[in-house]
Amino acid sequence: MGKIFMLAPDSFKESMTAKEVCEAMEIGIKRAIPDAVCIHVPMADGGEGTVQSLVDATGGTLIQKEVTGPLGTPVQALYGILGDGKTAVIEMASASGIHHVTKETKNPLITTTLGTGELIKDCIQRGITDIILGIGGSATNDGGTGMATALGYKFLDKHGKELQLGGGYLSELDQINTTDVLPQLKNIHILVASDVTNPLCGERGASVVFGPQKGATPEMVKLLDNNLRHYSNIVKQQLGIEIVDVPGAGGAGGLGGGLIAFTNSTMKKGIEIVIEYTGLKEKLQHVDYCFTGEGGIDFQTKFGKAPFGVAQAAKSVNSNIKVIALAGSIGKEVETLYDEGFDAIFGIVPGAAEIDSLLARGKENVARTSESIARLLK
Numbered sequence: 001m002g003k004i005f006m007l008a009p010d011s012f013k014e015s016m017t018a019k020e021v022c023e024a025m026e027i028g029i030k031r032a033i034p035d036a037v038c039i040h041v042p043m044a045d046g047g048e049g050t051v052q053s054l055v056d057a058t059g060g061t062l063i064q065k066e067v068t069g070p071l072g073t074p075v076q077a078l079y080g081i082l083g084d085g086k087t088a089v090i091e092m093a094s095a096s097g098i099h100h101v102t103k104e105t106k107n108p109l110i111t112t113t114l115g116t117g118e119l120i121k122d123c124i125q126r127g128i129t130d131i132i133l134g135i136g137g138s139a140t141n142d143g144g145t146g147m148a149t150a151l152g153y154k155f156l157d158k159h160g161k162e163l164q165l166g167g168g169y170l171s172e173l174d175q176i177n178t179t180d181v182l183p184q185l186k187n188i189h190i191l192v193a194s195d196v197t198n199p200l201c202g203e204r205g206a207s208v209v210f211g212p213q214k215g216a217t218p219e220m221v222k223l224l225d226n227n228l229r230h231y232s233n234i235v236k237q238q239l240g241i242e243i244v245d246v247p248g249a250g251g252a253g254g255l256g257g258g259l260i261a262f263t264n265s266t267m268k269k270g271i272e273i274v275i276e277y278t279g280l281k282e283k284l285q286h287v288d289y290c291f292t293g294e295g296g297i298d299f300q301t302k303f304g305k306a307p308f309g310v311a312q313a314a315k316s317v318n319s320n321i322k323v324i325a326l327a328g329s330i331g332k333e334v335e336t337l338y339d340e341g342f343d344a345i346f347g348i349v350p351g352a353a354e355i356d357s358l359l360a361r362g363k364e365n366v367a368r369t370s371e372s373i374a375r376l377l378k
């Protein structure tokens with residue numbers, strides 16, 4: 001039998017999905033080593049591409065659903081049901097992400113995570129019991145109250161009237177009513193992959209750090225931070241749950257905190273979840289070479305990006321597996337990755353060119369680079 005190659009890249013943003021990168025790698029490797037055995041395990045780190053990668057890796061299905069977008073108007077969102085038929089994978093950004101608002105319509109006082117909750121509800125209604133939820137890239141700062149509203153929680157003011165959606169109104173919160181919460185919710189487990197470990201409030205909190213990118217002025221940041229603090233106090237008084245300082249509670253405008261308060265959830269690093277659900281370590285057992293990669297690789301790759309998780313997994317299974325990374329751009333202090341399980345890192349760009357043409361020619365560049373590497377390995 002020929003040498004066995006594990007192909008486990010992340011997507012190359014705006015150029016190729018992780019699955020397409022796998023296919024391009026295989027084309028290049030087989031030009032040099034026709035009898036190479038290539039195992040495809042498309043990767044992701046909990047952010048954009050996680051739904052596609054886990055659906056591809058497990059033979060699952062994609063579901064399209066119209067939900068309420070961050071501004072209250074309908075948007076088309078996608079989520080996945082994995083091959084096991086009982087686990088769903090959702091990226092909150094698909095329903096409530098920043099790409100659904102424009103520079104002119106960005107407004108974290110009114111944006112809502114209602115649509116994310118509608119996706120969770122849709123999963124529950126299909127009999128799903130486990131949900132993997134990637135959070136980040138949001139347009140919202142509502143502490144996950146919109147998400148909870150879709151699941152039946154009611155956020156009331158002191159007159160018993162429901163608050164308007166959006167983090168800007170949480171100063172009026174007086175009571176959280178749980179009478180109409182979906183009864184099935186208590187049987188659902190949500191594994192949360194947050195892109196950050198920030199707390200809900202304060203200097204490192206959701207509003208101060210991520211509010212400005214969602215259109216918050218300095219005054220709005222102050223208001224939103226105070227509102228989330230007030231909200232966390234009510235959650236503590238009425239539900240007995242402390243969310244204000246929990247790492248990750250500030251993810252996606254406080255959706256992390258809302259998930260802790262209102263659902264049966266656990267937070268974990270996105271890449272760890274993807275490695276577990278794709279069975280990467282089992283598939284690495286008899287591998288000789290492990291190819292990974294991402295659009296950009298630099299020193300930050302070691303803070304939980306997919307290629308880092310893949311390199312660590314490969315070396316933990318067998319330290320003799322050679323880990324080879326491909327990237328569109330190679331950034332600062334990339335040499336620090338050689339101590340982290342990477343044996344070699346290759347840029348795929350053939351020469352100076354317009355970014356659009358580089359993105360469009362990603363597959364041929366990955367195939368050519370993979371062929372060159374395989375010629376050396378042969």
Ligand SMILES: O=C(O)[C@H](O)CO
Pocket residue numbers: 135136137138139195196210250251252253
């Ligand atoms: O959505 C956001 O607020 C950021 O991506 C951090 O989670």
